Amino acid sequence: MRPSVFDRLVRPTLYQTHGGDAERVHERTLALLAGAGRTAAGAQALEQVRRRTLVPDPVRVFGIDFPNRVGLAAGMDKNGRALPAWGALGFGHVEVGTVTARPQPGNDRPRMFALDASDGVLNRMGFNNEGADALARRLQQARPGYPIGISLGKSKVTPLAQATEDYLTSLRQLHRYADYVAINVSSPNTPGLRSLQDGAALDELLQALVGQTRSLAAAGGRAPSPCWSRWPPTSPTRPSPSCSRSA
Numbered sequence: 001m002r003p004s005v006f007d008r009l010v011r012p013t014l015y016q017t018h019g020g021d022a023e024r025v026h027e028r029t030l031a032l033l034a035g036a037g038r039t040a041a042g043a044q045a046l047e048q049v050r051r052r053t054l055v056p057d058p059v060r061v062f063g064i065d066f067p068n069r070v071g072l073a074a075g076m077d078k079n080g081r082a083l084p085a086w087g088a089l090g091f092g093h094v095e096v097g098t099v100t101a102r103p104q105p106g107n108d109r110p111r112m113f114a115l116d117a118s119d120g121v122l123n124r125m126g127f128n129n130e131g132a133d134a135l136a137r138r139l140q141q142a143r144p145g146y147p148i149g150i151s152l153g154k155s156k157v158t159p160l161a162q163a164t165e166d167y168l169t170s171l172r173q174l175h176r177y178a179d180y181v182a183i184n185v186s187s188p189n190t191p192g193l194r195s196l197q198d199g200a201a202l203d204e205l206l207q208a209l210v211g212q213t214r215s216l217a218a219a220g221g222r223a224p225s226p227c228w229s230r231w232p233p234t235s236p237t238r239p240s241p242s243c244s245r246s247a
């Protein structure tokens with residue numbers, strides 16, 4: 001297949017003008033996309049582009065109507081800054097986050113590495129994000145027109161023993177904007193996070209989050225959003241049956 005204009009021109013230029021730093025390229029791209037949706041005229045133009053680019057391939061999953069099957073994975077727009085632009089690029093849903101209850105800077109740089117040989121990107125970001133409160137304020141103003149998933153993680157400063165309360169704090173701030181909630185217990189970049197995958201710990205966490213989602217939804221007269229957890233294919237364990245039921 002012939003390389004696209006993006007591969008031949010746009011990406012090399014971006015890397016060249018940003019000293020080969022993958023994170024700076026990412027930030028610049030995000031800022032441009034966010035800027036495009038910031039004015040009313042820009043947002044309107046993006047919505048018109050969206051109507052043309054969106055490939056309609058609707059699918060209903062867990063009661064959520066996705067306009068197509070291609071979504072933007074968590075980590076690209078952690079703070080929900082460029083939501084109108086993702087729709088215009090044809091994405092059928094966006095998973096914002098991973099967000100934590102408290103804002104945090106993440107790991108020291110460099111922490112994002114472009115792997116030329118495999119065309120991949122290595123992620124050692126450490127949940128850098130502006131926090132659940134800032135994301136809630138942004139989502140309150142957004143009208144993305146497609147489903148939003150919200151990926152929740154644990155704040156680094158919160159001890160593992162208080163992890164459940166940390167996730168619940170984010171959930172309370174964000175639940176009303178989430179078509180689904182993704183519970184992140186798989187990042188290797190937050191010390192100890194993966195221990196929350198252990199049977200009893202995961203049971204406790206999921207049951208607390210699912211229970212809270214249901215009571216918040218009932219109080220707001222809405223159907224509860226599904227809670228999902230991404231399970232790493234390399235994990236030696238599998239979620240317990242009670243976790244699968246509670247989620």
Ligand SMILES: Cc1cc2nc3c(=O)[nH]c(=O)nc-3n(C[C@H](O)[C@H](O)[C@H](O)COP(=O)(O)O)c2cc1C
Nearest residue numbers: 073074075076097098112121122123125127151184
């Ligand atoms: C720089 C970077 C940051 C990421 N941040 C997150 C994150 O905050 N939360 C998360 O669940 N996944 C995160 N991911 C993982 C992506 O969501 C995705 O699973 C991964 O890039 C693999 O995507 P692929 O299956 O399309 O190759 C991140 C990935 C990268 C490269």
